[in-house]
Structures are given as structure tokens and as C-alpha cells.
Amino acid sequence: MTSPDNLPGSPDSGETPEVPVPAVPESPVARRGMFGAQDTGDTSGYGGLVVRRAPQISTPRPYGGYFDELVDALGLDDAIERVVVDRGELTLHVKRERLVEVCQKLRDDPALRFELSLGVTGVHYPHLAGEELHAVIHLCSMTHNRRVRVEASAPDADPHIPSTVGVYPGHDWHEREAYDFFGIIFDGHPALTRIMMPDDWEGFPQRKDYPLGGIPVEYRGATIPSPDQRRSYS
Amino acid sequence: MSTAYDEATEGKVYSVNGADWDEVVTGVRDSEEERLVVNMGPQHPSTHGVLRLVLTLDGETVTEARSVIGYLHTGIEKNMEFRTWTQGSTFVTRMDYLSPIFNETAYCMGVEKLLGITDRVPERAQAIRVMMMELNRISSHLVAMGTFGMELGATTPFLFGYRDRELVMDLFEYITGLRMNHAYVRPGGVSVDLPAGTVDKVGEFLKEMPKRIKDIRKLLDENPVYVRRTKDVGYLDLTGCMALGITGPILRAAGLPWDLRKTQPYCGYETYEFDVATERGCDVYSRYLVRMQEMEESLKIIEQALDRIAGPLKGEPVMIEDKKIGWPAQLALGPDGFGNSPDHIAHIMGTSMEALIHHFKLVTEGFRVPAGQAYASIESPKGELGAHVVSDGGTRPYRVHFREPSFCNLQGFPAMAEGGQVADVIAAVASIDPVMGGVDR
The missing domain is CATH 1.10.645.10 (Cytochrome-c3 Hydrogenase, chain B)
Structure with a gap:
């Protein structure tokens, strides 16, 4: 039942020690084996696990439903990097320099009328080189009862995304939160300061490379590591 | 009560701890300042929890009001990234603690949407x-x-x-x-x-x-x-x-x-x-x-x-x-007040190896959720509660954000x-x- 994956130095497990966040961004396979064990530590006998990374999907037309109509009405195809229709939701990946223009049109065009913004949030994808930081905006049109998700990305090295407070004043606190947790700098925000963490806090806690913290639990000499240090399935 | 440092940066500062209002009143009467900045909270019986309000007053009129938040930040969203999808329920329920069922439902609807x-x-x-x-x-x-x-x-x-x-x-x-x-x-x-x-x-x-x-x-x-x-x-x-x-x-x-x-x-x-x-x-x-x-x-x-x-x-x-x-949660009330149902235990321990494997794998590893993102929203007592749930295909959430x-x-x-x-x-x-x-x- 021993899989080659669990043997030390097997060619399948690669030369470098495996880490929870994969080091090779190009490979679609994020990790093999149950817990990333390098020695015979995995006693389950199950080493055939392959963790795949999600591919970057882009949906071709027709998108279905009201999505085609919406993208046509927006008519800013040059500002949109890709369109994703997944699980009944429409996502527009927008070039960051055109984000404000797209939001403005989504809000003001009578055929679109996305009056209600549900805020900005960040997601950190360290494996997507050149677009590690995403700002995700959920919009809702009360007039037409529709929803759309607008996403803009920025590289870790240049974490700037234009602020949309001018279009949706309610984004004030949301952008501060995304800055606080992810370090995304929203250019043009009236007062981009930390909102949840103390003002003198260092680092951006919801980035993937930021440790969770916590202390190992000790019981009769044996220790259980804190949650982010434990072996995991995914 | 004031210090030189405070006066240099913020003007005259009074700390009111109760029963010392005379000091403030006499101080303000002689002051040439027109405005009074009042810091209310973060611990104040009228602020609904640890909310801090900074009010600039001109007489009885509020000319500027700002709220300062973050005193109850517990990192729930980050913590969830290190637990299984099912365990997420126990985290989100603690967010808006007066409407726990709504938090759970919004989150679960997001996960269900991801799972299809x-x-x-x-x-x-x-x-x-x-x-x-x-x-x-x-x-x-x-x-x-x-x-x-x-x-x-x-x-x-x-x-x-x-x-x-x-x-x-x-x-x-x-x-x-x-x-x-x-x-x-x-x-x-x-x-x-x-x-x-x-x-x-x-x-x-x-x-x-x-x-x-x-x-x-x-x-x-x-x-x-x-x-x-x-x-x-x-x-x-x-x-x-x-x-x-x-x-x-x-x-x-x-x-x-x-x-x-x-x-x-x-x-x-x-x-x-x-x-x-x-x-x-x-x-x-x-x-x-x-x-x-x-x-x-x-x-x-x-x-x-x-x-x-x-x-x-x-x-x-x-x-x-x-x-x-x-989730294999066939519960029955035991003599101690809680516990698994004896029928379920008999089933997984005595008759079905597959049931035991499923129980074990689901509880320890959890289920995998196909990669992608979903947004589920419900009408909570306070307004639209939305859960933005992102999966990378693993047994734990990649990112969960709540539109509170x-x-x-x-x-x-x-x-x-x-x-x-x-x-x-x-x-x-x-x-x-x-x-x-x-x-x-």
C-alpha cells in the first residue's frame, strides 16, 4: 500500500520540500500526496491525492440570461480583460486603470443602473503572478433586479487600484478595510487609513503569507501546532 | 486634567470620569475655543457595544460626527481559512451575535452555491x-x-x-x-x-x-x-x-x-x-x-x-x-444530555465499513468544494447580509468575506x-x- 509519494526522495514528490502554498506557479497541480509528507510520516497508505489549482477561466459568448445584454449595454469591451460566467453569476475582470469609468457607466447608464454597491473586498492569490491582489466589487441593480461582480487586480509589487469612492460613496469604509487587510492602495481615496487593525499595525493580516498566529497546544510533552502550521488536506 | 503634549497637538483636553463636570464647565467657560470635541466610547452604555464616536460640538449642535470601529475585530474571516467548510458555520455564527441563524444561512448558501x-x-x-x-x-x-x-x-x-x-x-x-x-x-x-x-x-x-x-x-x-x-x-x-x-x-x-x-x-x-x-x-x-x-x-x-x-x-x-x-450528525439525547445516536454508532461500527469511512473522512478532512467564487445574500434584520465565498478546490475556504x-x-x-x-x-x-x-x- 506504500505509495512512492511517501518514500523519501521519490521523483514524484519533487526535489524541493513541499510547502502548503505551492512554490511553482506555472504548474496546474498544486500538490500531490496526502499531507505533503516527505518521509514515511503518512501512515494512511493513501498517497494518490492530487490537488489541482483552479484554471483561469474565461467564458465565451453567449453568456446566457441577461448577461449578454448587460455586457453589450456596457459597451466597454476594451476595458474588460475577461468575462467569467460561473454558477449563475457574471464576473467582469476589468483593467484597473479603467475601473472607475466602468463603475460610473454601470451606475449611470439607464440600461444598467447598478445603484446599489455591496462593497469592495480583497482576495489574495499569491500563485497568480502579476495579479496577486484582487479587489472585488459586488453590484446590484434595483431597477432591473440584476447583479454583477466587477473585479480588478494589481500585482504585489505595485498594489495600486483607483478608488471608486467618487462613484459609490459607500465604498469609503470598504476600501479602508481592503487596504487594512490586503495592502491594496486605493488611489484617490479621501483618507485611506486602517479601520479594523490598530493604526500602528505592521503587515496586512489577510494576505496568504501572513501567519495566523496562535500557540502550540502542549499535552504531556507532546505539542499540537497552531492551526496554520498543522498538516492539512488542501 | 491635561498634559503639555495634549495641548500642543489637540488643544485643551479634559478627561471626564464622572462627578467632575464642574472642572470641564469652568474650563470651557473661560476658553476662547468655539468648538468642543467629545469622545464618546468605546465603552459607553449608549453606543451599542464597543463603538467610539467622536463628536465636534458647537453648543448643543453636532457639527461633525465620526465613528471609529475595530475594537471588536476578531479575525473571523482569516480564521475560517484554516478550518473545514463545515466548521465555518461555528465561526460565522459569532459575527453578528444577535442574528446568528442569518449568518449561518448566508454562509451555507454561499457554500451550497459553490458546490452546486x-x-x-x-x-x-x-x-x-x-x-x-x-x-x-x-x-x-x-x-x-x-x-x-x-x-x-x-x-x-x-x-x-x-x-x-x-x-x-x-x-x-x-x-x-x-x-x-x-x-x-x-x-x-x-x-x-x-x-x-x-x-x-x-x-x-x-x-x-x-x-x-x-x-x-x-x-x-x-x-x-x-x-x-x-x-x-x-x-x-x-x-x-x-x-x-x-x-x-x-x-x-x-x-x-x-x-x-x-x-x-x-x-x-x-x-x-x-x-x-x-x-x-x-x-x-x-x-x-x-x-x-x-x-x-x-x-x-x-x-x-x-x-x-x-x-x-x-x-x-x-x-x-x-x-x-x-454531515453525519445523527444525534440522540443520551443520559448525559447529549451524544450520538446509538443507532448511528451501531451502523458505522458494526454493519457498514463505508459508513464509517464516510463519517471519518467527512469529520476529519471535510468535503472538497470545486474552485470558484460565489456570492449569496439574504435579508437579515439589519439589511442585506452577503457572503462572498472563494474556494481553491480544497477542503477549507480560500477566502470568505461578509458584507455585513x-x-x-x-x-x-x-x-x-x-x-x-x-x-x-x-x-x-x-x-x-x-x-x-x-x-x-
Whole structure:
């Protein structure tokens, strides 16, 4: 039942020690084996696990439903990097320099009328080189009862995304939160300061490379590591 | 009381600790400053938890109002990235601790959307969710109205509100085992079926509650003091609500009948009969009226849900049939008060190896969720509660973000309070009904 994956130095497990966040961004396979064990530590006998990374999907037309109509009405195809229709939701990946223009049109065009913004949030994808930081905006049109998700990305090295407070004043606190947790700098925000963490806090806690913290639990000499240090399935 | 450092940067500083107002009054009388900056909170009985308000006063008028949050930030979103999808329920329930069932339901709907099993969640589970959510809406509004009265100086509404909330808490304890932080709603359904006798208990509640709501209405609806403290106070019209992304009772008190239960139904709300409460006053009093009416509408929904649970949906499953997702929570009351059902233990230990494997894998590893992102939103007592759930294909959430209505609505506080009297600040904050556990997460 021993899989080659669990043997030390097997060619399948690669030369470098495996880490929870994969080091090779190009490979679609994020990790093999149950817990990333390098020695015979995995006693389950199950080493055939392959963790795949999600591919970057882009949906071709027709998108279905009201999505085609919406993208046509927006008519800013040059500002949109890709369109994703997944699980009944429409996502527009927008070039960051055109984000404000797209939001403005989504809000003001009578055929679109996305009056209600549900805020900005960040997601950190360290494996997507050149677009590690995403700002995700959920919009809702009360007039037409529709929803759309607008996403803009920025590289870790240049974490700037234009602020949309001018279009949706309610984004004030949301952008501060995304800055606080992810370090995304929203250019043009009236007062981009930390909102949840103390003002003198260092680092951006919801980035993937930021440790969770916590202390190992000790019981009769044996220790259980804190949650982010434990072996995991995914 | 002041130091040189404070004076250099911030002007004259007074720390008020009670019974030392004379010092402030004499100090301010001789001062040439026109403005007085008052720091209220983060620990203040009228700020709804650890909320800090910074008010700039010109006499009795508030010229500038700012709220400072973050004192209750607990990193729930980050913590969830290190637990399984099912364990996420126990985290989100603690966010807005006055409406735990809503948090759980929004989260679970997001996970179900990612899994693509929204249509396969059993109808009985959906009806139970609806019933629990509406019970929770009543308890949340009761706290909102009770603390509201207290902050305006009336203790009777507070006692009434909390007394009546106990009725809901007792039901929750009977059904889920806990008064708060239930983790009752799970991806795929609810954790356990309703215990025997629930239908009768909820039935009694439905008989009792209309009287209790009437009592509060008698106390407040026409109370001249209350009306004067709340009418035309904390004004925020539809334009302001739309600009700031404000939803829930505040939006409906500005005249827009926007309720996700009607406009974008979920959990089968389209099959229930109820009205959306609206008012046109845009003020604190209208928000109070909307909340009271919503409680009455909730009673209607609970009654309909209960009829289904006791009638056509009796004996139906409450968790998705898919053994790869459904949490194996066959609980039975043991002599010690809790425990797994002996039948289930006998099944997995004695007769079925596959059942044992499923139980073990689901509990230790959890299920995998296909990569992608989803947004699920529901109408919580405070407004649109949205869960943005991202998966990378693993057994743990990659990122979960909550669009908390308390967080968004609290942004509207300066717009309500500036230009008004300092005493009206309390009424304005109370009418937003922010719960700091939800604001700060």
C-alpha cells in the first residue's frame, strides 16, 4: 500500500520540500500526496491525492440570461480583460486603470443602473503572478433586479487600484478595510487609513503569507501546532 | 486634567470620569475655543457595544460626527481559512451575535452555491431555516427596540424587549441546544431535525407573541416623549441611503420596499405570504415602525413554515442525501444530555465499513468544494447580509468575506447626526441597530 509519494526522495514528490502554498506557479497541480509528507510520516497508505489549482477561466459568448445584454449595454469591451460566467453569476475582470469609468457607466447608464454597491473586498492569490491582489466589487441593480461582480487586480509589487469612492460613496469604509487587510492602495481615496487593525499595525493580516498566529497546544510533552502550521488536506 | 503634549497637538483636553463636570464647565467657560470635541466610547452604555464616536460640538449642535470601529475585530474571516467548510458555520455564527441563524444561512448558501447543490437541499431543511430565521428576526428586533428605549431613558421597553426575547431564546435552546452561537445551519441542510414537541412550543409562542408586540406598541407608538425624541430625528432619505449602500429597515423607512425575501427570494420565500413593511418618514420613528411591523409579518411566516414542517414535510430529511457532503450528525439525547445516536454508532461500527469511512473522512478532512467564487445574500434584520465565498478546490475556504449590513449602515451615521442635537446622536445610532460583532468581525 506504500505509495512512492511517501518514500523519501521519490521523483514524484519533487526535489524541493513541499510547502502548503505551492512554490511553482506555472504548474496546474498544486500538490500531490496526502499531507505533503516527505518521509514515511503518512501512515494512511493513501498517497494518490492530487490537488489541482483552479484554471483561469474565461467564458465565451453567449453568456446566457441577461448577461449578454448587460455586457453589450456596457459597451466597454476594451476595458474588460475577461468575462467569467460561473454558477449563475457574471464576473467582469476589468483593467484597473479603467475601473472607475466602468463603475460610473454601470451606475449611470439607464440600461444598467447598478445603484446599489455591496462593497469592495480583497482576495489574495499569491500563485497568480502579476495579479496577486484582487479587489472585488459586488453590484446590484434595483431597477432591473440584476447583479454583477466587477473585479480588478494589481500585482504585489505595485498594489495600486483607483478608488471608486467618487462613484459609490459607500465604498469609503470598504476600501479602508481592503487596504487594512490586503495592502491594496486605493488611489484617490479621501483618507485611506486602517479601520479594523490598530493604526500602528505592521503587515496586512489577510494576505496568504501572513501567519495566523496562535500557540502550540502542549499535552504531556507532546505539542499540537497552531492551526496554520498543522498538516492539512488542501 | 491635561498634559503639555495634549495641548500642543489637540488643544485643551479634559478627561471626564464622572462627578467632575464642574472642572470641564469652568474650563470651557473661560476658553476662547468655539468648538468642543467629545469622545464618546468605546465603552459607553449608549453606543451599542464597543463603538467610539467622536463628536465636534458647537453648543448643543453636532457639527461633525465620526465613528471609529475595530475594537471588536476578531479575525473571523482569516480564521475560517484554516478550518473545514463545515466548521465555518461555528465561526460565522459569532459575527453578528444577535442574528446568528442569518449568518449561518448566508454562509451555507454561499457554500451550497459553490458546490452546486442549492436545489438539492431538502425542502424540510429550507422550511426549518425559514422558521428559525424569522424567529431570529423577532429576537433581533426586540433587542433593537429594547435597547433603543433604554438609551432614550425608558427602561420599561428594555425590560419588555428582553423578557420577550427570552421566549425566542428558549425555543432556540430547545431546538439547537444553545441560546446563541448555534452552528445549527450547515452546508446541505441543518444539523439536526427538530426535537419532538417543537411544533407545540412554537405554536404556543405564536399565540403569546402578538400580545407581547402589542404591549411594546402600547408603550411606544403614541408615547409623546418617545415620538418627540424620534420623529424627524436622524433623517436619511432615499438618496442618502442609495449613495451609502444602506439596506434593511433604514432603507424601507425611506419608502423603498426593497426586501430580498421578495425581490430575490431564497430558501423558498417566494412561497410564503407576507408584506414588506415600509414607511415614508426617513427618520428614527419610521425605522421603529418598520421593525415593529416586520415582527408581525415574521409571525405570519413562522406560522406558514410551521404548518409545512408539521404537515406535508413531516419526516422528510433535513440534510442533503449526498453522503459525500451531508454531515453525519445523527444525534440522540443520551443520559448525559447529549451524544450520538446509538443507532448511528451501531451502523458505522458494526454493519457498514463505508459508513464509517464516510463519517471519518467527512469529520476529519471535510468535503472538497470545486474552485470558484460565489456570492449569496439574504435579508437579515439589519439589511442585506452577503457572503462572498472563494474556494481553491480544497477542503477549507480560500477566502470568505461578509458584507455585513451593520458595517455598511454605520457609515450612514454622520449623515444622520451632523447638524442635529447632541442628544439625537443616541437616537440615530440606536436606529441603525449596529452590532459591533458584525461590524468588526
